[in-house]
Amino acid sequence: xxxxxxxxxxxxxxxxxxxxxxxxxxxxxxxxxxxxxxxxxxxxxxxxxxxxxxxxxxxxxxxxxxxxxxxxxxxxxxxxxxxxxxxxxxxxxxxxxxxxxxxxxxxxxxxxxxxxxxxxxxxxxxxxxxxxxxxxxxxxxxxxxxxxxxxxxxxxxxxxxxxxxxxxxxxxxxxxxxxxxxxxxxxxxxxxxxxxxxxxxxxxxxxxxxxxxxxxxxxxxxxxxxxxxxxxxxxxxxxxxxxxxxxxxxxxxxxxxxxxxxxxxxxxxxxxxxxxxxxxxxxxxxxxxxxxxxxxxxxxxxxxxxxxxxxxxxxxxxxxxxxxxxxxxxxxxxxxxxxxxxxxxxxxxxxxxxxxxxxxxxxxxxxxxxxxxxxxxxxxxxxxxxxxxxxxxxxxxxxxxxxxxxxxxxxxxxxxxxxxxxxxxxxxxxxxxxxxxxxxxxxxxxxxxxxxxxxxxxxxxxxxxxxxxxxxxxxxx
Amino acid sequence: xxxxxxxxxxxxxxxxxxxxxxxxxxxxxxxxxxxxxxxxxxxxxxxxxxxxxxxxxxxxxxxxxxxxxxxxxxxxxxxxxxxxxxxxxxxxxxxxxxxxxxxxxxxxxxxxxxxxxxxxxxxxxxxxxxxxxxxxxxxxxxxxxxxxxxxxxxxxxxxxxxxxxxxxxxxxxxxxxxxxxxxxxxxxxxxxxxxxxxxxxxxxxxxxxxxxxxxxxxxxxxxxxxxxxxxxxxxxxxxxxxxxxxxxxxxxxxxxxxxxxxxxxxxxxxxxxxxxxxxxxxxxxxxxxxxxxxxxxxxxxxxxxxxxxxxxxxxxxxxxxxxxxxxxxxxxxxxxxxxxxxxxxxxxxxxxxxxxxxxxxxxxxxxxxxxxxxxxxxxxxxxxxxxxxxxxxxxxxxxxxxxxxxxxxxxxxxxxxxxxxxxxxxxxxxxxxxxxxxxxxxxxxxxxxxxxxxxxxxxxxxxxxxxxxxxxxxxxx
Numbered sequence: 001x002x003x004x005x006x007x008x009x010x011x012x013x014x015x016x017x018x019x020x021x022x023x024x025x026x027x028x029x030x031x032x033x034x035x036x037x038x039x040x041x042x043x044x045x046x047x048x049x050x051x052x053x054x055x056x057x058x059x060x061x062x063x064x065x066x067x068x069x070x071x072x073x074x075x076x077x078x079x080x081x082x083x084x085x086x087x088x089x090x091x092x093x094x095x096x097x098x099x100x101x102x103x104x105x106x107x108x109x110x111x112x113x114x115x116x117x118x119x120x121x122x123x124x125x126x127x128x129x130x131x132x133x134x135x136x137x138x139x140x141x142x143x144x145x146x147x148x149x150x151x152x153x154x155x156x157x158x159x160x161x162x163x164x165x166x167x168x169x170x171x172x173x174x175x176x177x178x179x180x181x182x183x184x185x186x187x188x189x190x191x192x193x194x195x196x197x198x199x200x201x202x203x204x205x206x207x208x209x210x211x212x213x214x215x216x217x218x219x220x221x222x223x224x225x226x227x228x229x230x231x232x233x234x235x236x237x238x239x240x241x242x243x244x245x246x247x248x249x250x251x252x253x254x255x256x257x258x259x260x261x262x263x264x265x266x267x268x269x270x271x272x273x274x275x276x277x278x279x280x281x282x283x284x285x286x287x288x289x290x291x292x293x294x295x296x297x298x299x300x301x302x303x304x305x306x307x308x309x310x311x312x313x314x315x316x317x318x319x320x321x322x323x324x325x326x327x328x329x330x331x332x333x334x335x336x337x338x339x340x341x342x343x344x345x346x347x348x349x350x351x352x353x354x355x356x357x358x359x360x361x362x363x364x365x366x367x368x369x370x371x372x373x374x375x376x377x378x379x380x381x382x383x384x385x386x387x388x389x390x391x392x393x394x395x396x397x398x399x400x401x402x403x404x405x406x407x408x409x410x411x412x413x414x415x416x417x418x419x420x421x422x423x424x425x426x427x428x429x430x431x432x433x434x435x436x437x438x439x440x441x442x443x444x445x446x447x448x449x450x451x452x453x454x455x456x457x458x459x460x461x462x463x464x465x466x467x468x469x470x471x472x473x474x475x476x477x
Numbered sequence: 478x479x480x481x482x483x484x485x486x487x488x489x490x491x492x493x494x495x496x497x498x499x500x501x502x503x504x505x506x507x508x509x510x511x512x513x514x515x516x517x518x519x520x521x522x523x524x525x526x527x528x529x530x531x532x533x534x535x536x537x538x539x540x541x542x543x544x545x546x547x548x549x550x551x552x553x554x555x556x557x558x559x560x561x562x563x564x565x566x567x568x569x570x571x572x573x574x575x576x577x578x579x580x581x582x583x584x585x586x587x588x589x590x591x592x593x594x595x596x597x598x599x600x601x602x603x604x605x606x607x608x609x610x611x612x613x614x615x616x617x618x619x620x621x622x623x624x625x626x627x628x629x630x631x632x633x634x635x636x637x638x639x640x641x642x643x644x645x646x647x648x649x650x651x652x653x654x655x656x657x658x659x660x661x662x663x664x665x666x667x668x669x670x671x672x673x674x675x676x677x678x679x680x681x682x683x684x685x686x687x688x689x690x691x692x693x694x695x696x697x698x699x700x701x702x703x704x705x706x707x708x709x710x711x712x713x714x715x716x717x718x719x720x721x722x723x724x725x726x727x728x729x730x731x732x733x734x735x736x737x738x739x740x741x742x743x744x745x746x747x748x749x750x751x752x753x754x755x756x757x758x759x760x761x762x763x764x765x766x767x768x769x770x771x772x773x774x775x776x777x778x779x780x781x782x783x784x785x786x787x788x789x790x791x792x793x794x795x796x797x798x799x800x801x802x803x804x805x806x807x808x809x810x811x812x813x814x815x816x817x818x819x820x821x822x823x824x825x826x827x828x829x830x831x832x833x834x835x836x837x838x839x840x841x842x843x844x845x846x847x848x849x850x851x852x853x854x855x856x857x858x859x860x861x862x863x864x865x866x867x868x869x870x871x872x873x874x875x876x877x878x879x880x881x882x883x884x885x886x887x888x889x890x891x892x893x894x895x896x897x898x899x900x901x902x903x904x905x906x907x908x909x910x911x912x913x914x915x916x917x918x919x920x921x922x923x924x925x926x927x928x929x930x931x932x933x934x935x936x937x938x939x940x941x942x943x944x945x946x947x948x949x950x951x952x953x954x
């Protein structure tokens with residue numbers, strides 16, 4: 001672990017946090033942040049700084065940073081810029097000089113460069129300079145800050161308790177990052193490992209955090225909302241390293257580089273700019289999402305799924321219409337192709353399915369028709385997964401009304417989870433619609449099979465998994 | 478109304494229905510169909526044909542079609558092919574000859590051409606021939622049949638009661654058609670006018686029903702899942718007529734024309750085939766959806782929205798990240814462009830928004846930032862809609878936690894609905910995520926503003942609305 005990583009780790013694992021601008025008013029962020037720390041179950045020490053209160057939410061208040069008698073790892077600021085600068089200069093820098101304790105600062109408050117004013121710019125520069133000379137790293141200003149679901153450090157005021165999981169979030173838009181977390185939480189789709197929102201990104205930046213998270217064992221998937229990064233060479237080095245150890249999914253708006261106004265000038269320069277980023281992602285093995293939904297879906301599916309070891313997909317459908325739409329996506333894809341079943345597989349499938357079922361027309365395709373039982377779901381999935389020429393399976397259904405909603409889903413999941421852990425093949429499911437479908441989806445998600453409403457969504461996720469396989473193969477050679 | 482339309486109308490409005498193959502067994506389709514007729518509140522006469530039962534679900538049974546003492550408008554068959562043919566020949570044809578009553582038949586049962594056997598093919602030809610010579614129209618075989626939410630005729634066994642509305646469904650895949658209805662019902666998104674599933678489409682076909690529905694006043698939007706149609710010229714005539722009176726949204730899998738197996742041969746012929754269909758849709762003013770989700774979203778939004786009278790879109794966002802993603806979709810679109818606000822609009826917006834808000838950078842864009850009140854939602858939407866240079870508005874938000882979820886949504890809807898009915902401009906909303914967002918969405922949907930999870934979905938719907946405007950302009954000249 002390099003020095004930057006060590007510092008970042010001290011921030012994520014802060015054993016004590018001071019909150020400058022802590023408020024007794026429950027409608028203020030300076031109060032919400034304290035509430036979230038309790039809510040998420042932070043076990044370290046919390047020191048609200050507020051000269052006019054004795055305690056807030058049972059935490060003893062201190063009038064000044066310098067008064068706290070214990071070492072402070074992290075200081076959170078929720079104040080306007082002038083007060084922030086004053087306290088950084090008069091108290092924080094002084095404290096660091098005396099006790100050498102504070103590793104980092106999360107600056108939630110705004111009013112700096114993002115205002116577009118000269119004063120804001122100057123204030124931000126002054127802030128950076130003060131902290132740099134004191135050897136304190138800065139996250140923000142104008143940001144949501146960080147969450148670590150293990151240490152339970154949480155400086156955000158939007159996100160409270162969150163299920164522990166393997167997805168980490170790096171975002172240059174606090175609102176979008178939180179929006180993703182709320183989407184996933186509402187639908188019980190992901191677990192969170194860590195979260196970093198940079199705001200103005202005056203100091204600690206995307207590349208540093210990406211590099212750090214690449215070395216964090218509890219993180220499997222990294223969700224990156226990237227608006228821009230000046231040092232392309234540095235970004236590429238870090239991205240390459242990260243993708244060799246993690247699944248990194250990135251959304252990069254194509255034209256924000258030149259500012260939103262530029263979105264209207266269709267010049268070669270813009271296209272080129274975006275094409276360069278596209279090439280960067282491909283060369284470094286980052287999975288680029290091309291829409292917000294793809295970004296969300298890919299991330300949540302990657303958390304659940306094993307990696308794929310090829311690109312040969314079997315499509316197993318109960319509904320011919322959905323199957324056709326899925327096959328056509330694969331047919332025009334550059335990364336996936338339909339699997340070729342062995343003769344044995346075809347025979348086994350024909351033996352267990354109804355005579356109306358269609359097997360291997362086209363290759364790798366099975367339409368069971370609605371004439372299925374719960375056991376058919378188990379058997380057909382098992383046979384498809386056992387074929388050595390199959391790398392992954394997309395399953396599609398509009399569940400027949402006569403089947404109990406949990407039963408068929410449990411059987412499908414049983415076939416999926418009866419695979420040996422080494423070389424386990426990914427399965428994704430499209431399940432449409434109604435109350436019974438929701439119940440089936442809950443079973444599948446719980447058993448590790450990501451579910452989708454539409455064939456194109458399932459296809460995109462499997463396609464992205466195959467892209468990642470391709471990148472890994474290429475880098476291994 | 479031409480003769481075909483008159484016959485179809487007699488079928489949709491059937492005052493009496495016989496069900497051949499009616500079953501006392503609640504697990505059988507021949508029972509479900511009767512149950513759905515009760516469920517949906519069909520007020521006409523129902524005559525189950527079953528020689529072994531006195532009554533089913535309180536309907537008196539008759540042993541044979543010929544025994545029913547009243548005129549029969551529609552006969553539904555839920556039997557295997559051999560029995561079907563026998564009863565058609567010995568009873569139905571005879572009955573029609575004697576009483577001249579039956580207008581049409583819905584043949585739910587399968588076992589015909591779709592089996593791929595010579596026997597199935599021959600049976601279907603025999604069926605067609607018998608019915609044609611008797612002057613009876615055939616829907617099916619191997620289909621879900623029809624629903625009319627006004628007459629409450631319902632021959633399906635999947636779909637029971639359904640909210641009355643302005644969407645009609647024409648589908649060559651019964652499962653996909655039902656899947657759409659279940660999706661929309663589950664999310665309370667659309668109301669249904671009529672539904673037709675053709676199955677093998679041996680007689681009554683897509684063009685006939687499309688032509689008929691084009692003249693049905695209660696239908697505003699027609700959802701067409703089209704697998705193929707042999708007579709291109711006839712289809713174009715009908716499609717052109719339909720699009721001049723209705724919003725017709727169509728999904729056509731690109732390669733099924735040549736069968737699913739063909740999806741893998743990337744020959745010019747396939748691409749050409751699909752390009753021809755693409756041209757057909759454009760020339761006739763049908764809105765083609767390019768994914769299942771776009772198909773569903775466009776249809777449900779079209780039911781709610783007024784048509785658009787131009788392509789100049791204002792983007793009003795509470796969240797910069799979402800706004801940026803939406804603007805970029807518009808920037809690369811061929812149909813939409815950002816509106817240019819008048820100077821007066823910009824001044825009014827600046828006066829009512831926080832100093833941190835961004836107005837008109839780029840043109841037509843407003844980022845209110847999170848510093849909004851309930852009233853800001855009303856005021857900003859109202860000002861945007863009042864600008865003569867704006868044809869429609871996309872609103873995006875991750876609702877600030879401090880705002881009551883119903884309040885801001887009600888204000889936004891109030892601004893939308895305070896427009897004069899003539900020339901009312903469409904508004905769509907992106908609202909992400911969590912419990913409070915769900916509550917806000919319910920308000921917006923109820924007030925006529927379609928809501929989406931992702932900016933790309935809202936963009937696609939507005940883009941399709943603008944395409945429809947373009948078609949209408951072109952045809953008017």
